[in-house]
Amino acid sequence: MTKIRWTSGILAQKQREYTTMRVPLSGRITSEQMDKMADIAERDGKGIVLLTIRKSIEIPWIKYDQSLKVQRELQQAKLEIGSCGRSVRTVVRCASTGRCPFEVIDVEKKYQEITDRYYGKSTPTKFKTSVSGCANACANPYINDFGIVGKAHPRIDFSKCDKCYKCVEACKGGVFATEDGIPEVEGAITQEAITIGEDGMPRIDYDKCIDCGWCISNCPPGALGAERVGYGIYVGGRGGRYPKFAHEVARFVSEVELFRILEGTIEYFRKFAEGRERLVLVLERLGIEHYKEHVLKED
Amino acid sequence: MAVKARGILPQRQKGFATLRFVVGGQLTVAQMRKLADLARREGKEMVLTTMRKTVELPWIRLEKVPEVLKECAGVGLRPGSTGMRTVKAVLPCAATYRCAFEATDVMGLYDKVATRYFGRDAPAKFKISISGCPNYCMHPYLNDIGIVGRVHPRINLDKCIACGQCARLCRGEAITQKTEAYPASPLPTKAWEEAMELNRAPVFDATTPLDAIILDEKGLPHIDYDKCIDCGLCVRNCPTDAIEVERSGFTVMVGGRGGRKARFGNEIVRIASEEELFTILDRTLEYHEKFAQGRERLPDAIERLGLEHYKEHVLEGLELDGKQCSTMKARSG
Numbered sequence: 250m251t252k253i254r255w256t257s258g259i260l261a262q263k264q265r266e267y268t269t270m271r272v273p274l275s276g277r278i279t280s281e282q283m284d285k286m287a288d289i290a291e292r293d294g295k296g297i298v299l300l301t302i303r304k305s306i307e308i309p310w311i312k313y314d315q316s317l318k319v320q321r322e323l324q325q326a327k328l329e330i331g332s333c334g335r336s337v338r339t340v341v342r343c344a345s346t347g348r349c350p351f352e353v354i355d356v357e358k359k360y361q362e363i364t365d366r367y368y369g370k371s372t373p374t375k376f377k378t379s380v381s382g383c384a385n386a387c388a389n390p391y392i393n394d395f396g397i398v399g400k401a402h403p404r405i406d407f408s409k410c411d412k413c414y415k416c417v418e419a420c421k422g423g424v425f426a427t428e429d430g431i432p433e434v435e436g437a438i439t440q441e442a443i444t445i446g447e448d449g450m451p452r453i454d455y456d457k458c459i460d461c462g463w464c465i466s467n468c469p470p471g472a473l474g475a476e477r478v479g480y481g482i483y484v485g486g487r488g489g490r491y492p493k494f495a496h497e498v499a500r501f502v503s504e505v506e507l508f509r510i511l512e513g514t515i516e517y518f519r520k521f522a523e524g525r526e527r528l529v530l531v532l533e534r535l536g537i538e539h540y541k542e543h544v545l546k547e548d
Numbered sequence: 549m550a551v552k553a554r555g556i557l558p559q560r561q562k563g564f565a566t567l568r569f570v571v572g573g574q575l576t577v578a579q580m581r582k583l584a585d586l587a588r589r590e591g592k593e594m595v596l597t598t599m600r601k602t603v604e605l606p607w608i609r610l611e612k613v614p615e616v617l618k619e620c621a622g623v624g625l626r627p628g629s630t631g632m633r634t635v636k637a638v639l640p641c642a643a644t645y646r647c648a649f650e651a652t653d654v655m656g657l658y659d660k661v662a663t664r665y666f667g668r669d670a671p672a673k674f675k676i677s678i679s680g681c682p683n684y685c686m687h688p689y690l691n692d693i694g695i696v697g698r699v700h701p702r703i704n705l706d707k708c709i710a711c712g713q714c715a716r717l718c719r720g721e722a723i724t725q726k727t728e729a730y731p732a733s734p735l736p737t738k739a740w741e742e743a744m745e746l747n748r749a750p751v752f753d754a755t756t757p758l759d760a761i762i763l764d765e766k767g768l769p770h771i772d773y774d775k776c777i778d779c780g781l782c783v784r785n786c787p788t789d790a791i792e793v794e795r796s797g798f799t800v801m802v803g804g805r806g807g808r809k810a811r812f813g814n815e816i817v818r819i820a821s822e823e824e825l826f827t828i829l830d831r832t833l834e835y836h837e838k839f840a841q842g843r844e845r846l847p848d849a850i851e852r853l854g855l856e857h858y859k860e861h862v863l864e865g866l867e868l869d870g871k872q873c874s875t876m877k878a879r880s881g
Contacts, residue, residue, distance in 0.1 A: 262646040269646060280593045283584035291577045298580065299642045300573045300601040302686060309646050344596050348559040348566060348606050384808060387599065391810045392687065422843070459808070488687050490777070494810060 258330030259316050262309065268316050269299075269309040272323065273332035273339035273368075275360060276304035277346060285326035293319055303341050303377075305332060335525070337367045337376045337515070341393070345382035352382035353462040354399030354478060363397075363511070372515065373522035377487075384461035384481070391494045394528045395514055396483035400501055401462030401475040407450055409472035416451050416464035416473055417443045460501065480507045484514060484540070485532040493529050496537050498545060513544035555627025556613060559606065565613055566596075566606040569625040570637045570666065572658055573601035574644065582623045590616055600637045600675070602629055628667055632843070635674045635833070638662040639691070643680035650680035651780040652697025652796065657822075661695070661829070670833065671840035675805075682777045682799070689812045692846045693832060694801035698819050699780030700794040703769055707790035710767035714782035714791060720757035778819065798825045802832065802858065803850040811847050814855055817868055824866055831862040 260269040286308060290298050295310040311319050320330055332339040342360040345352035359380050378395040379388035390396020420443040442457035443464060465473045479501045486495030518528050521535060532540055557566040583595050586605060590612050596604040608616055617627055629637035640658040643650035658678055677686040678695045688694020760775035761782060783791045797819040804813025836846045839853060850858050
């Protein structure tokens with residue numbers, strides 16, 4: 250019989266004879282998969298599925314002796330159960346999927362790359378990652394072991410600016426009509442990093458700017474552009490019983506750097522964790538400087 | 549009310565919208581089939597789930613929106629939770645009567661809270677989450693109001709048979725050891741054997757050990773209430789019901805937020821009764837309405853005016869039972 254990894258995805262229920270099957274999807278499911286899960290839930294479960302906060306879907310109330318059969322059936326619909334135990338858990342992506350007005354990086358692509366490389370890899374204890382498409386940080390990077398946030402650094406081309414000041418409004422969290430007045434998009438939070446200078450041109454206060462790229466999306470003449478696109482990295486957060494916000498270990502790094510740091514962080518975690526200690530506890534014990542020395546320093 | 553508040557989200561692509569439905573973390577088979585069908589016909593064969601456990605149907609043409617919403621209404625899919633100035637989808641944990649840790653009736657409470665508050669106008673978005681136990685799965689500290697089910701245990705030594713089960717559970721051992729030794733472990737024995745055979749992980753994760761139950765020289769358990777977090781796991785797994793419920797209720801955390809300006813909320817009540825919980829919820833929404841400046845969210849208002857100001861207005865006259873904590877309990881050991 251094939252060996253099933255620690256990431257097996259079969260969860261115990263309070264009711265002894267039943268189990269819950271967890272299908273990590275990171276928030277996106279096709280029609281075909283949805284139909285398959287509906288069939289299984291109707292036949293083997295209690296006609297419901299549950300959504301989880303890490304965007305997986307769970308099918309509860311599967312009889313224990315049916316679990317392997319259900320697993321095989323799910324596999325036929327390209328649905329793998331998992332995201333349990335001591336491993337890199339499902340990578341949570343924000344709901345951008347190419348349609349969110351705020352998204353500044355290709356969340357889908359990053360999610361796929363990270364999942365292909367790391368999902369299910371064994372670690373001392375659970376290791377949670379999330380990818381947010383912009384600085385709005387919808388996928389809660391601060392309470393993950395490794396949180397990634399897409400960033401776009403804006404620059405103004407004054408020759409193109411026609412002084413409409415939409416960027417100023419955008420940075421204040423103004424309301425924008427995308428088409429014929431409906432539906433409207435509201436800016437997230439007042440950042441107020443863009444002001445009007447003495448020459449009537451908009452000025453970006455880079456100390457206040459969080460590289461969310463909202464001004465870039467809201468510049469009608471296209472005077473605001475992304476000077477560079479990159480990632481902010483947050484390490485060592487956790488949710489649950491003893492929550493802690495992550496450390497911002499990199500404000501703005503390239504894609505290559507991102508993967509170097511992710512690789513380094515997982516290695517660091519494997520090397521220094523004592524027993525089943527979460528990354529947050531390793532950092533508490535050894536200090537963030539120790540981490541930075543081992544992971545961030547160039548060889 | 550703006551169009552947005554009715555569950556219609558704009559997309560980057562002109563002419564398309566994403567529809568958001570509030571389902572309380574559960575989908576029925578009929579709803580799933582309808583969503584799959586609509587995604588196939590009107591969307592891009594894709595359904596999204598969100599961090600607040602709503603479902604979204606992206607890539608719907610604007611002119612098709614009313615039609616799609618009508619079809620969805622037929623299977624009880626309610627659009628909503630999109631406005632910037634309303635009480636957003638209430639977030640229940642996935643306990644739904646099957647989780648071994650659930651200390652309160654999460655779905656029952658969800659129905660009451662959602663019926664009473666969901667969709668109400670507020671100065672800014674207002675988020676409520678419900679966790680069934682102090683494992684805090686639904687991040688109560690990242691919501692404007694976080695509700696947590698709690699059970700305060702008491703040991704009746706007359707009934708105790710000194711089996712030691714409670715102490716082991718409290719050490720987080722129950723699921724890492726063989727079950728035969730534990731008569732009332734949440735893990736099914738037969739299932740365990742099968743799991744071992746398959747080299748499969750035995751079921752659910754151990755939580756962080758608390759070690760709040762100490763056995764004396766006779767093997768009788770005693771609870772160290774400084775360490776106890778009132779999760780109730782020992783109460784539910786005592787084979788002789790020797791551990792009783794001293795009192796149960798809800799912890800309330802206030803003023804958290806996720807996202808860009810993430811901030812942890814504060815625990816203002818350790819164990820409140822259901823009636824007190826709803827009083828606090830009512831008054832908190834009133835407080836937000838009264839004191840928020842412009843589109844200010846509750847955490848910002850509390851930060852500006854101070855937690856004491858909030859407590860003065862909201863907790864006044866409530867005779868709250870039991871100890872109160874000003875912040876979340878720090879990690880012990």
